[in-house]
Amino acid sequence: xxxxxxxxxxxxxxxxxxxxxxxxxxxxxxxxxxxxxxxxxxxxxxxxxxxxxxxxxxxxxxxxxxxxxxxxxxxxxxxxxxxxxxxxxxxxxxxxxxxxxxxxxxxxxxxxxxxxxxxxxxxxxxxxxxxxxxxxxxxxxxxxxxxxx
Amino acid sequence: xxxxxxxxxxxxxxxxxxxxxxxxxxxxxxxxxxxxxxxxxxxxxxxxxxxxxxxxxxxxxxxxxxxxxxxxxxxxxxxxxxxxxxxxxxxxxxxxxxxxxxxxxxxxxxxxxxxxxxxxxxxxxxxxxxxx
Numbered sequence: 001x002x003x004x005x006x007x008x009x010x011x012x013x014x015x016x017x018x019x020x021x022x023x024x025x026x027x028x029x030x031x032x033x034x035x036x037x038x039x040x041x042x043x044x045x046x047x048x049x050x051x052x053x054x055x056x057x058x059x060x061x062x063x064x065x066x067x068x069x070x071x072x073x074x075x076x077x078x079x080x081x082x083x084x085x086x087x088x089x090x091x092x093x094x095x096x097x098x099x100x101x102x103x104x105x106x107x108x109x110x111x112x113x114x115x116x117x118x119x120x121x122x123x124x125x126x127x128x129x130x131x132x133x134x135x136x137x138x139x140x141x142x143x144x145x146x147x148x149x
Numbered sequence: 150x151x152x153x154x155x156x157x158x159x160x161x162x163x164x165x166x167x168x169x170x171x172x173x174x175x176x177x178x179x180x181x182x183x184x185x186x187x188x189x190x191x192x193x194x195x196x197x198x199x200x201x202x203x204x205x206x207x208x209x210x211x212x213x214x215x216x217x218x219x220x221x222x223x224x225x226x227x228x229x230x231x232x233x234x235x236x237x238x239x240x241x242x243x244x245x246x247x248x249x250x251x252x253x254x255x256x257x258x259x260x261x262x263x264x265x266x267x268x269x270x271x272x273x274x275x276x277x278x279x280x281x
């Protein structure tokens with residue numbers, strides 16, 4: 001089940017296709033020419049239309065709107081919208097320890113985020129895999145905002 | 150060592166059984182169908198060709214590869230005659246591209262592990278449609 005409500009200040013067919021692939025139900029309201037923003041709410045995608053922009057902006061400013069503002073950062077929006085509690089697929093994790101695979105020429109500093117592409121990502125019984133934890137909303141926001149700047 | 154002896158004994162039993170079976174077949178054919186040796190020769194050729202073909206044909210093996218690329222951890226399964234890190238890297242890139250990720254050819258793929266799996270596990274994973 002999707003856990004994070006958020007919105008993005010853009011709307012493209014490619015973005016809607018990605019959300020649909022992720023498992024969201026894209027409402028017909030998102031396909032109209034006046035649909036400018038997209039909102040991800042509990043498994044559904046709805047749009048904010050051009051004529052509603054002022055009201056929506058007021059709600060965001062006053063804090064009445066509980067959705068996380070992703071600006072026009074598509075990667076951040078997709079990462080937040082993908083957050084769910086029933087799978088590890090497409091979820092972000094944070095390395096709790098530094099990884100240095102010398103033979104592979106790979107160095108991953110502590111605190112870096114990685115995306116999991118499998119359904120279940122768990123520690124093996126011998127505890128040989130590096131330590132990590134599921135990224136929180138704030139960690140994801142910080143990561144993508146630092147990537148953008 | 151014990152496994153080798155067991156395999157050798159099994160091979161001996163199979164070959165002996167085949168020779169006894171064919172000798173018996175040959176005798177029966179000679180009794181009921183005089184001049185039917187060509188049938189036995191035919192059976193010999195067909196069976197021998199099939200056995201040699203089975204022994205010589207490339208063996209299909211199944212691999213499960215766990216990888217790290219572009220801050221993503223995933224798993225991909227593939228079937229082939231052999232495993233190399235270069236081949237696995239190529240398969241990982243293709244798999245990610247199929248899923249819509251833009252991965253350049255020179256992008257470094259770290260292979261965390263590669264395990265040979267059984268065909269039934271491979272088929273099951275493919276049925277589940279997992280990329281892991």
